[in-house]
Amino acid sequence: MRRYFGRKLLLYGLTFFVAVTINWMIPRFMPGDPVSTMLARRTVNDPAAYEQMRVYYSDLFGLDKPIWEQYLNFWGSLLQGDFGISVWAFPTPVGSVILSALPYTLALVIPAVLLSWVVGNWFGAFAARRKLLDSAVLPVGYLLTAMPYMWLAALLAWVLGVVTGWFPFAGGYSFSRTPELTWPFIQDLIMHWVLPFLSLFLVALGGWAIGMRNMIIYELDSDYSNYLGALGAPNRLIRRYAFRNAMLPQITGLALQLGVIVAGAVVTEIVFAYPGLGLTILRAIQNLDFFLLQGVFLFIVVGVLIANFVIDVVYLLVDPRTRIGVA
C-alpha cells in the first residue's frame, strides 16, 4: 500500500514539476521579447497602468538574470502564491480572479462527472443484460461520446433556452441580480446551472455507458464467471460479481478521463458564458492576458492531480488487490 501511494505521489509531484516548467518555458520560446510583445499587442490607455505593467513584467520575467535564477525566481513567487497580476482585470491579482471563478467550475464539473459516471454505469450494466436495450444504448452512447461538447451545448442552449425559453442560457446568474445568500438568488443560480450541467452530463454519459457495457461483457466471459456457471450458479449472482469487477476499470477510467472532462467544461462554459475557469481562459486569450492564462493552467493541473489522488484512495478502498499490495 505504501508502495502504491509512493509511486502515485511521485508521479503527481513529477507532473506538477513538469507543468510548472512548461509554464515557465513557453513564454521564453515566444518569438521576440515577451514583455514588449505582450504590451504591444494590447492597448492600455492609462499610462500609469502601462508603466506599472511594464515594470512588473520585466521584473517578473527578469530576462537580464541568468536562466537558472529566472527559473528559481519563478518557483519562488509561485510557492508564495503569487501568480502575477491580471491584465484583463487589472490590477486584480491572478489568484483572486481564479478563486472567484473556481466555485462555478467546481459546481458544474463535480456533479456532472459523478452523476454521469453513476448513471452511465447503470445504463451500461442494463444494456449488457438485454439485447433490445443494448441495441438502443450502444448507438446512442456512441453518438453522445462523438459529439463535440460545444455543439451539444449550443444546441441545448438553442432548444431549451432560445426556442422554448425554459432555461436561461447565458451567465452564472441574471444581470439584474447581485450575488447574495437569498432563496431567489440561489434559485436563479440553479436555473443558470442546469443547461451547462446537462450538456456536460450528457456527453460524458455515453462514454461511461459504453465502457461499462463492454467491461461487463468481458467479465461475463471470464474464468470465474464460467466456473460459477458450470456449478449452476444463477445468472443473478454471476452478474452481480461481474458488475462489481467491471466497476474497477471504470474507476481507473474516471481518472484517465479527467483531462477530457476538463476540456469539455472549458468549452461548455464558453458556450453558456458561465463564469468559471473556462470563461476565464477565453477572456485571458482574448485580452492576451498570459499571466491569467498560465495561472488557470496551473490551477487546472493541480485540480486534476487532486482528483487523481482522490480516485486513487477510492480505488484502494474498493479493490482488495491494491490493498494487499500485489497489484
Next chain:
Amino acid sequence: MTALQEITTREAESASGPSRDWLHFAVRNKKLVIGTLIILLFLCIGVFGPLLARSGSAYDFVGPRMEPPSSEFWFGTTLFGQDIFAQFVYGVRNAFMVGLFGGGVAAIVGMVVGFLAGYRGGWVDEVLSMITNVVLVLPSLAVLIVVNAYLGIRSIPAQALFIGLTMWPWAARAIRAQTFSLRSRDFVDLARLSGSGTGRIIAREIAPNMSSYLVMMFILMFGGAILTAASLDFIGLGPTEGVSLGLMLQHASVNSALPLGLWWWFVPPGAAITALVGAMYVANVGLDEVFNPKLREM
C-alpha cells in the same frame, strides 16, 4: 487449449490462410460496414467536395447574407454572405488532415515508446512509463491552450502536430502492455536466439502480431484528434490560416448564428464531426469483434 482452437488454427494453416477468415467476418459485421461507409462518405466529401465548391477562398463574400440553403448555396450562407458549403467541404478535408496527421504523430511516438518500454523492460520501462504517465495525467487541452496562446498556431499541420504530441500516451500505454505479453512468447525467443536485434524483432515479430490492435488504436486517436482540434478552434486558438469545422462552429457561435435562426451555419459542422467520429468509434467496435473471436456473436 480447447479443441476448437487447435482445429481452426490447423485448418487455417493448411487451407487458405487466416486473411480470408478475417475478411469473412469483416464484411458481415454490421458495425464495421456501417462505420466504414460513413467514413468513406466523408472522405469523398473531403476529396471531391472542393471540386464542386466555388473557386477562391471559402471565406470570400460570394452571396447574399443569411441565405437559407438553396439550389445555388446548398448549405446557405453566413451572416456575411460566405458560402457555407465551401467552408464545409474544406472543413471536412481538413478534419481528415488533422486526424491523419495528429493521430499519426501520436501513433508513431506511442509505438516507439510503447514498444521500447514493453520489450526492453527494466529501467528503460520505468523511465518511459513515468514519462508516459506524466503526460497522461496532464490535462492535454490545458497544455495545448497555453502552448497555442503563446506560440500562435498558423497552419493545420502545426495544430495537428501539437495535438499528436499530447495524445501519444494512450497508445504507448496500450502498446506497452501488449508488447509485454508478447515478448516472452516462443516465436520472439526464437528470433532472439537467432540473433535478431531489438528493432528487427519488434518490426518483424511483435508489431505484426498486434497489427489489428495498432489499427484500432490509430482509429481512436484519429477521432480524438478531430475532437481536440474542434475544441481548440472553438476557444479561438485554431489555425489562423485555414478552414475547419471547429472554426465554423466558432464563427457561428460568436456571431450568434442560432439565436439569429441561422441553424444551417451551426448544425452541419457539428453534425459532421459527430457522424465522422461516431462512425470511427463504431467501426472500431466492429473491428474489435472481427479480430477478437470471443466477442463475435455466433
Next chain:
Amino acid sequence: MTLKVDDLRVYYRTLRGEVKALDGVSFTLADGEIMGLAGESGCGKSTLGKSLIRLDQRMKHVGGSVELDGQVLPIADDRRMNAHRFFEVSLIPQYSMSALNPTRKIGRMIEELLRSRGAPFDRKELERRLHLVGLSTDVLDRYPIELSGGMKQRTVMVISTLLDPSLLIADEVTSALDVSSQRAVAQTLLEFRDRHLVKSMIVVTHDLSLVYQIADTIMVMYAGKLAEKAPAKTIVNAPRHPYTQALINSLPEVGVRYSERRLQGIPGSPPSLLNPPKGCRFRDRCPLAFDKCETEPPFTEIAQGHSVACWKAI
C-alpha cells in the same frame, strides 16, 4: 453404473461448417471408477468433459444421450441442466488459478454460491474438507490473490466437491502446477473418491504417466472418436490400438510428461474434423493400416473391460 454415455455427438459451429469434435462416443463409467481420458490436443477429450456439464455457446448437441445414476441428463438444455450441476455433476476446471472471483473473500463467495443454489452452508463441514486437503481455515478470510497457485487449486477442488457429486470432471487440473504439486493433486483426487466425497471421476489429461498413478481405467480418444478403453495397467502394458501403442511408446519413461502438440513418434497429423475421412480416422498415420480400414471399425469389447476400435485387434 454411474454414467452411461450413448453415441454422443457434439459439434462446434464454425464459419467453415461444423467441426465434429465428438462424433459418436459410447462408454460407461462404474460406481467408484476413476477414468483417465487421454489423447492429443483437439481429439475431443475436453469437448467430452464440457459436454457432460456445460456446453459452451459454440457447441451443439447433435445426438446421443447421457445417463447419470439412471437419470437422463438434459445436456442440451442449459436451464434444466442447472438442477444437476454441482449437486450431481461437478467440475474442476483447468483454469483453477483464475476460477475464483478476485474481489470476494473466498468464504463469502462460497457462502453466496451455496445460498444461490439453495444448498445449506455448513461451515464446519467446509472447514473439515479444507483440512482434508491441507488448507487452514484462514483461507476463507482471504482474497484469491493472497493464495499460492497450489492453494487456489486445492480450494477449487474443495468447492467443486462440496455437495458430494456423483460425477466429477477434472479437466487438465495439473497442467499449471509443478511436479510435486501435481502428485499432491492426484493423491487428493484419489482420496476424495476413497472417502466417498465423489462417486466417480473423469480425469481429462494429456499426462498419461500422472493419470496412470490414480486411474482405474484409461480411455484414449483420437479425432473425435474413442480409440481404446481398458484398465490402466492394460493400457500401459498391453495396448491393442496402434494409436495407444504409439502414445505409450512416445513416453520416454513413466514420470516424464509429453506436452508437445503433436506426437513425435507418429508422423503426420490428425485429420480435419470438419470433413473427417470415412473409415478409421487413424488410417493415414497407422503403420498397420490395410484395406479393411476404409470401413469404420466398431468400438468393440475384446476382453472384460477392454474395448478397442481397430480391425487388427478384434
